[in-house]
Amino acid sequence: MSDELVQLRSREEKFHGIDSQFLTExxxxxxxxxxxxxxxxxxxxxxxxxxPSWWLDNIEPTVGFDLSTAFALISTTILFGFxxxxxxxxxxxxxxxxxxxSEVDKAAESHRPVTSMHGFASVDxxxxxxMASHTTALGMAITATIISLVVAYLDSDSDIGERGLLASASxxxxxxxxxxxxxxxxxxxxxxxxxxxxxxxxxxxSTLDMAYNEMLRNLMDPLLRSKFDDFLxxxxxxxxxxxxxxxxxxxxxxxxxxxxxxxxxxxxxSIELSEILTDKGVKSILEHEIFKEELxxxxxxxxxxxxxxxxxxxxxxxxxxxxxxxxxxxxxLFDVDLENVVTEKANLFCYIHNLxxxxxxxxxxxxxxxxxxxxxxxRYNLEPGEKSWWSEEVVPVSSKGDxxxxxxxxxxxxxxxxxxxxxxxxxTGEASVSVRLENTIGDLLVGRQINVRVQxxxxxxxxxxxxxxxxxxxxxxxxxxVIFQLMAVLASA
Numbered sequence: 001m002s003d004e005l006v007q008l009r010s011r012e013e014k015f016h017g018i019d020s021q022f023l024t025e026x027x028x029x030x031x032x033x034x035x036x037x038x039x040x041x042x043x044x045x046x047x048x049x050x051x052p053s054w055w056l057d058n059i060e061p062t063v064g065f066d067l068s069t070a071f072a073l074i075s076t077t078i079l080f081g082f083x084x085x086x087x088x089x090x091x092x093x094x095x096x097x098x099x100x101x102s103e104v105d106k107a108a109e110s111h112r113p114v115t116s117m118h119g120f121a122s123v124d125x126x127x128x129x130x131m132a133s134h135t136t137a138l139g140m141a142i143t144a145t146i147i148s149l150v151v152a153y154l155d156s157d158s159d160i161g162e163r164g165l166l167a168s169a170s171x172x173x174x175x176x177x178x179x180x181x182x183x184x185x186x187x188x189x190x191x192x193x194x195x196x197x198x199x200x201x202x203x204x205x206s207t208l209d210m211a212y213n214e215m216l217r218n219l220m221d222p223l224l225r226s227k228f229d230d231f232l233x234x235x236x237x238x239x240x241x242x243x244x245x246x247x248x249x250x251x252x253x254x255x256x257x258x259x260x261x262x263x264x265x266x267x268x269x270s271i272e273l274s275e276i277l278t279d280k281g282v283k284s285i286l287e288h289e290i291f292k293e294e295l296x297x298x299x300x301x302x303x304x305x306x307x308x309x310x311x312x313x314x315x316x317x318x319x320x321x322x323x324x325x326x327x328x329x330x331x332x333l334f335d336v337d338l339e340n341v342v343t344e345k346a347n348l349f350c351y352i353h354n355l356x357x358x359x360x361x362x363x364x365x366x367x368x369x370x371x372x373x374x375x376x377x378x379r380y381n382l383e384p385g386e387k388s389w390w391s392e393e394v395v396p397v398s399s400k401g402d403x404x405x406x407x408x409x410x411x412x413x414x415x416x417x418x419x420x421x422x423x424x425x426x427x428t429g430e431a432s433v434s435v436r437l438e439n440t441i442g443d444l445l446v447g448r449q450i451n452v453r454v455q456x457x458x459x460x461x462x463x464x465x466x467x468x469x470x471x472x473x474x475x476x477x478x479x480x481x482v483i484f485q486l487m488a489v490l491a492s493a
Contacts, residue, residue, distance in 0.1 A: 005102050009189070012095040016190045019092045023085050024186075030089060030179060033082040034141075034172045037075045041148075041169040044071035048162065072152040072165065079145040079172070086141055086179070090134035092188075097127045099189040100223070107226055117222040119202055126198055130182050137178035144171035159488060163481045170477030177470030183463055192290055193298040195221040206378075208418040210246055212253035215310060219303050231291050238281025244414075248276040251410040252285070257311075258406070259293075260300040268398050272406055309337040310349045310420075317351065317412065318405055324393045329445060331356035332382075333390060333416070336435050338450045343457040346371060346423040350435065353416035354382035355390055362445065363438045364419060370431035370454070371423035378419060379440075385415045425454040 023030050051060060051067040060066060100123075107114045114120055144167075151164035187198035199221040208214045213232075220228055232249065239248045255272050258264050264272075266286075273282045286293075304311050313335055327333050333353040338346055354360050359382065366376040389411040397405045425431060435448045 002106075005099070005106070008095060008099050008102065012092065012099055012188070013190045015088065015092040015095060016188050019089055023089050024183075030082065030085045031176065033078050033085060034176050037078040037082060037172055038169055040071045040075035040078065041165055041172075044068045044075065044165055045162075047071065069152055072148060072161075075168070076145060076148040076152055079141065079148055079168075082172075082175075083138065083141045083145055086134065086138045086175070090131070090138055093127070093131055093134055096187060096189050096194075097131060100124075100127060100195075103189070103223055107223070112226045112230070114222045114226050117225060119199060119225075120222040122202060123195060123199055123221055123223075126185060127187065130185070130187075133178055133182045137175045140171045140175040140178065144168040144175065147171070160485070163485050163488075166477055166484075167481035170474040170481060172474075173470050173477065174474030177467045177474060180463055180467035180470065184460055192224060192227075192295050193302075195223065196298070196302050204420060204422070206420055208420055210250055211310075211314075211413045211418050212257065213246075213249055215303055215307065216253065216299055219299065219306065227290055231288065234288075235277075235281075235285060238277050238284060240276060240278055243276050247410055247414050250413050251276055251406060254406055254410055254413075256296045257300055260297050264398065272398060275401070275407075307339075307347050307349075309339045309347055310418075313337040313349050313351055314409070314413075318409055321391065321395050321408060321412075322397070322405055324391060324395065326392050327355065327390065332360070332362075332445065333412075334437055334446050336448050336450070338433060338452060340452055342425055342431070342452050342454045346425060346433070346452065346454075348419075348421045348423055348433065348435070350419040350421075350437075351416055352380060352382060352419070352437070353390070353412060354384055355388060357384045359383055361440050363440060363442075365436040365438060366421060366423075366433065367436075368423065368431065368433040370427065371425055371433065373423075376421065378421075380417055380419075382417060383415075389415065428454045428456065430454075 020026060045068075047067040049068075055067045055070075063070070104114045104120075147164050147168040151161045151168065154161055154164075185198040188194035196219065199219075201218050204218045205214050217225055217228065235249065235252065236245055239245065252273065255264070255269050259266070259269050270282055270286065273285065277285060285291075316335060316337070331354070333355055334351065336348070336350045338348045348366065350364055352362065352364070361379065361381050364376075364378045364380065366373075368374060389408045391408065395403070395405055395408060401407065402411065423433065431452050431454050433450045433452070435450065437445045437447070439445060
């Protein structure tokens, strides 16, 4: 890493600390300061024309101005702090963009073309749009501060002072709305997972050949995904001879997920890893420079939040396997899950596994009047399992070899088929999805009816509504101030 990039990262880390503790998080000064400024503007309007007696008798003879002007000066002082906060926040975002593009250039020099990976344009565009929004908000705040200062200098009791107060308060309100519009997606380059919350995958695989691997890869932003590819290359080079590469990857990621849930401790993790990695590999992977335990925890936390149905499906399979539950159909394992509460989209996961020794063809049908597409039919060619991973006897969580939960589940996920379909809700309220598994001639093998509730995401809805309302109220006030001033100019002409 070049000295310039190290300095940029160090500078971003400092400003990100200030930003997260005082400005946009923690004290949230970029919201508190304009709110107090608006209260002071209301005070200036309230005491326009005549100050109270306690001010007239005790303070005004000393300071030389009325209470309305005092409130205008207080607003101006607060707005200076607001402008400073927006500038620091914008500067932090600018540093993030510089570090991001430097990392992209560094990856290109290492023959890892991040710019050609899907999702790069959306991340780069989001950072640029956020920068533009912060620039607009800062411009509004600076203009409001200048108008407030002019009003305090002239006289807040005058007609032009009234219109100036209205224009300044309106610009502050619009600046708040502009800032709120950028709060849905937060990002930084201080931590390795700093872009995850800002990244929305444009597409996802419809069939997961390597379930954990593809679930996490789909979650990662392009920069982290390129580092993950390097990690997997190192992982494969440290794998013991005779271990299937895909099986080893899935078993490792399952171990990290179980450790994240608290199902196994670090010692058990090391023992299980020693079955697929060399002694040097276990130490190297567990102490990796980038993919540390904290990053795995963050990845699984975000993935579990975004796709709870997938992890519920996995946990249910683990529980059935641990108690030796018999399969519902002879030679075929099937399960399905969908999140209970749907916001923007519904993620439907179906697991199918052929336990027999012959190839089978099945048709998965999804029907719902409440989601698009209303009808969906997918045909799967199920190859026979190389090994009978499912057991109708109690299976231990961890033991030597692959006859434990971790080993058997890794094999089930590798040899099975997981379908991932996105359903788009058409209305809010109660909704239902019917899932049928049939053979090729249309005979029903198994069917499931899933009931869910569709509702908007509350915090995003509140933030977007507040942003639009602030813009609308501020815009009306600003237009009104301009119209009143034009009328005054025309009347005096």
